[in-house]
Amino acid sequence: MDPASVTLATSPTGKQESASRLLGKTIQKLGLNHGDMLFVSYTDTEQPAAETITPETASTKTATQIRDATKQLPVDDLLEKQDGKIKRQLTALQQRKFGARGMGEDSLPVDPWDEEYLAEQKIKHMSYHAYVKKLNSQANKKNGGGYISPLNVSDFGVTKHCTGAHAPWPEGICSRCQPSAITLQPQPFRMVDHVEFAESGMINSFIEPWRQSGTQRIGWMYGHYEPYELVPLGIKAVVEAIYEPSQNGEYDGVTVTEITQGNGNDAPSHATTAEACGLVPLGVVFTDLVDSGNGDGSVICKRHADSYFLSSLEVAFAGSMQARFPNKSRWSPTSEFSSKFVTAVISGNRKGEIDVSCYQVSEQCEAMARADLIEPSINPSVLLVKEATKTRYVPDVFYKKTNEYGRAVLQGANPQLPVDYMLVTLTHGFPQDPKPLFSSGLSSFPVEHRELIGQSQTPQALGKALDSSTPAVAVSNFHLLAYVLSMGVLSKEEFDLLAKVATDKKDEDISRLVASEGWNNLLLIIQ
Ligand code: ZN
Numbered sequence: 082m083d084p085a086s087v088t089l090a091t092s093p094t095g096k097q098e099s100a101s102r103l104l105g106k107t108i109q110k111l112g113l114n115h116g117d118m119l120f121v122s123y124t125d126t127e128q129p130a131a132e133t134i135t136p137e138t139a140s141t142k143t144a145t146q147i148r149d150a151t152k153q154l155p156v157d158d159l160l161e162k163q164d165g166k167i168k169r170q171l172t173a174l175q176q177r178k179f180g181a182r183g184m185g186e187d188s189l190p191v192d193p194w195d196e197e198y199l200a201e202q203k204i205k206h207m208s209y210h211a212y213v214k215k216l217n218s219q220a221n222k223k224n225g226g227g228y229i230s231p232l233n234v235s236d237f238g239v240t241k242h243c244t245g246a247h248a249p250w251p252e253g254i255c256s257r258c259q260p261s262a263i264t265l266q267p268q269p270f271r272m273v274d275h276v277e278f279a280e281s282g283m284i285n286s287f288i289e290p291w292r293q294s295g296t297q298r299i300g301w302m303y304g305h306y307e308p309y310e311l312v313p314l315g316i317k318a319v320v321e322a323i324y325e326p327s328q329n330g331e332y333d334g335v336t337v338t339e340i341t342q343g344n345g346n347d348a349p350s351h352a353t354t355a356e357a358c359g360l361v362p363l364g365v366v367f368t369d370l371v372d373s374g375n376g377d378g379s380v381i382c383k384r385h386a387d388s389y390f391l392s393s394l395e396v397a398f399a400g401s402m403q404a405r406f407p408n409k410s411r412w413s414p415t416s417e418f419s420s421k422f423v424t425a426v427i428s429g430n431r432k433g434e435i436d437v438s439c440y441q442v443s444e445q446c447e448a449m450a451r452a453d454l455i456e457p458s459i460n461p462s463v464l465l466v467k468e469a470t471k472t473r474y475v476p477d478v479f480y481k482k483t484n485e486y487g488r489a490v491l492q493g494a495n496p497q498l499p500v501d502y503m504l505v506t507l508t509h510g511f512p513q514d515p516k517p518l519f520s521s522g523l524s525s526f527p528v529e530h531r532e533l534i535g536q537s538q539t540p541q542a543l544g545k546a547l548d549s550s551t552p553a554v555a556v557s558n559f560h561l562l563a564y565v566l567s568m569g570v571l572s573k574e575e576f577d578l579l580a581k582v583a584t585d586k587k588d589e590d591i592s593r594l595v596a597s598e599g600w601n602n603l604l605l606i607i608q
Contacts, residue, residue, distance in 0.1 A: 151411040154361075154421075156306040156316055160210045161412075165193030165314035192218075193313030202311075204274075206505055209419075210314035212270035213412050232413040235448035237263055239474050251472045260452070265480040265494065268443040268505050272408055272421045274315035276363075276439045276509040279304070279517040284437065286523040287323050288427060291368050293534040296330030299337055299367040302425065303355040303559070306363075318363045318423060321518040322559035324351040327530050335367060354563040357580035358518070362406060364423035365399075370435065379433035384426065389500060391424065391440055392461035396500045399424040399442045400450030419444040423507060439507035446503035454478075455498070464498040518584055519557045525549060526561040538564045544607035552595060553586040570606060575599035 153161075169191055191198050193211035207215070216231035239250040240258040247253030278284055290298050300323040309315035327338045348356070355362065373379040384390050391399065403420035410418040423439050430436035449455045449466075454475060458465045469475040478494035480502050526546040527536040543564065547555045556562065562583055566576055575597050582590045594600050 151409050151416040153409045153411060154306055156308060157210070157410070160308060160314050160316065161213070163210075163314060165208075165211055165214065166190035167193065167195070167198060167313055169198065198313075204312050206271040206274075207269060208274055208309075208312050208315040209270055209272045210316075213410075214314070217412070230412060230414040232410060232418045234413055234415050234418060235445050236260070237448050237452040237454060237476060250474070254474065259474060260476045262477040262479065263445070263449070264491065265443075265445055265478065265498070265502050267502060268445070271505045271507060272316075272419050272441060273306075273318050273423055273507055274312040275309045275317040276423055276425060276437075276507055277317050277319045278437075278509070278511055279319060279321050280515040281511045282523055283320065283323055283517075284427065286528065287325070287366065288368055288370065288435065290325075290330065290531055290534050291370050294330070295332055295372070296533070297333070297335040297368045297370070298325065298330055299328055299335045299365065300325045301351065302363040302366050302423075303351070303358075303360040304363045305360060306421070316421070318421065320363060320366075321358075321360055322355070323366060324355075324559065324563065325528055325530050326351075330533070332371075334369075350563045350567040351559075353576075354559065354566055354580065357577050358559070358562070358584050360518075362422070364425060365402060366425040366427065366437075369426055369428040371429070373429075373433055375433075380429035380435055382429040382431050382433060384428050384438070385431065389462040390438065390506075391426065391442075391500060391504060392457070393464045393500050394457035394461070395424065395426075396442055396446065396464060396503050397450065397455055397457045399440070400446045400455070400503070403442060403447045404451050419447060425509070437509050439509045441505045441507065442503045443505060449478075458497075462500055464500050464503070466495045466498055468496070519559050521546075521550065521554050521556070521558040521561070523558070523560075525555065526558050526564070528560050529563065540568075540607040547604075547607070553582055553591050557583045557586070565603065568603070568606070570603045571597075571599035 167190065169189055192215070194207045194215040199205075199207060213231055220229040220231045237260045239254060239260060241250075243249070243255065243258035245253075245255040245257050247255055250258065287298060287300055290296065302318075302320045302323055304319045304321040306316050306318055309317035329336045329338060352362070369383060371381040371383065373381050399422075402424070403422045406420050406422040407417040408420050409416060412418065420441070423441055425437055425439045427435060427437050446455075453473060454467055456465050456467055466478050467473065467475060475495070478498065479491045480494050480498065481489050482492040484490045527538050527542055529538055531537075538560070543561065546558070546561055549555060556565075556579060562580060565571065565579065571579060575594070576599075578590060578594050578597065579600075581587070582594050
């Protein structure tokens with residue numbers, strides 16, 4: 082048995098919590114009462130769940146190299162160990178049918194990619210791990226040959242280092258190195274299934290600048306990934322903070338003046354803060370809100386099935402952002418496959434309510450962005466396939482379309498490509514019992530770059546926030562942490578300790594922080 086796979090739930094179909102996450106919590110804190118029944122699940126390592134070859138069991142050198150080089154997200158390591166089989170309750174008819182065959186069970190396990198099951202549960206796309214398992218079950222049967230990477234990364238550029246007898250591209254090209262025609266497919270899977278905002282106040286705070294100024298807003302979402310129980314082998318992105326970069330908001334759009342989001346030596350304060358708090362970049366969120374003028378707080382529904390969900394400009398932007406944040410995967414020959422970077426839009430829904438919608442663009446769209454093949458058009462529902470130049474080779478692009486006789490036909494996309502072909506939709510929501518990582522509340526310290534609505538992050542505002550509560554509660558605010566980092570008063574060790582206090586609130590860390598030189602210098606500055 083694999084100890085890391087042990088999960089507990091309060092009902093057979095209830096939410097499964099990893100046992101390791103429960104360590105150190107009291108019975109009361111877990112909400113358990115005397116007499117409650119617990120259901121334990123685990124993976125039996127002696128009987129491999131899937132009858133397939135994995136990079137571990139494969140003997141080929143390439144597979145071993147990839148395995149060593151690829152550091153996946155913890156959620157991916159966790160989910161790939163599970164088989165994701167769904168125990169379906171059989172109908173009376175099925176029970177008679179299978180019962181008669183001697184199975185004698187009232188449930189029948191189905192694969193996590195089972196189309197019928199997904200359709201029945203109204204799940205639009207299978208999860209990434211279900212997709213990998215489906216491909217792997219086809220590519221790597223146990224009695225087959227060596228290991229084959231189930232995933233393939235789309236590459237629409239001219240092959241580098243062609244062995245053909247010609248000058249390298251763009252001086253020469255041959256049939257071997259030129260990319261073949263592209264046939265776009267609606268993507269059957271999604272890299273992230275669900276976006277969960279750790280608390281609803283986060284969205285309210287984010288749209289505040291729009292409420293006060295009427296101009297649109299953009300932010301970077303930081304958080305972590307967890308398994309998502311409502312989709313077989315699903316993943317949810319849990320948003321713990323929205324950082325609002327320096328930007329110019331207009332009534333009909335927004336321009337980011339600082340686009341960096343990531344790690345490295347010149348990482349901006351928000352990226353370093355996120356890393357210190359154990360968070361990763363999850364995606365981008367922006368508003369597209371227009372007041373209806375009815376005086377009842379309702380907004381105009383601009384985005385719907387007959388217009389567009391993401392504009393061609395936004396699709397091109399999402400494609401380039403996804404290409405910038407690749408997903409690590411040991412199931413891909415390049416150790417990378419697509420991206421988990423999501424794009425969230427806050428706009429009016431059909432009822433005129435302010436609502437969130439979450440998307441990703443397809444892996445093919447990322448590849449087209451990487452090969453510099455697409456650009457937005459003035460029509461928000463149409464992307465343009467770029468024209469060939471001396472240095473840009475543009476293959477023919479096709480997509481499937483239903484013609485006037487109801488038949489599926491291949492339609493040429495040069496130059497016009499409907500954006501919906503590139504979109505994958507995600508669900509979103511808020512937890513029933515919110516436990517946000519940052520507990521101080523969003524009103525305790527101003528959010529960055531909100532001068533246009535008269536909010537500023539100042540030493541005085543920091544002093545006020547620290548006076549309002551105990552240090553551990555007061556500093557549990559992402560915006561405050563990023564501001565303290567940008568002041569440059571704390572050493573790296575002291576800042577990491579501050580981030581730990583903000584997220585873990587352990588007494589011994591608080592004592593060390595309060596006694597540190599940097600913290601006391603900070604208190605002197607803000608007095
Ligand atoms: Zn060639």
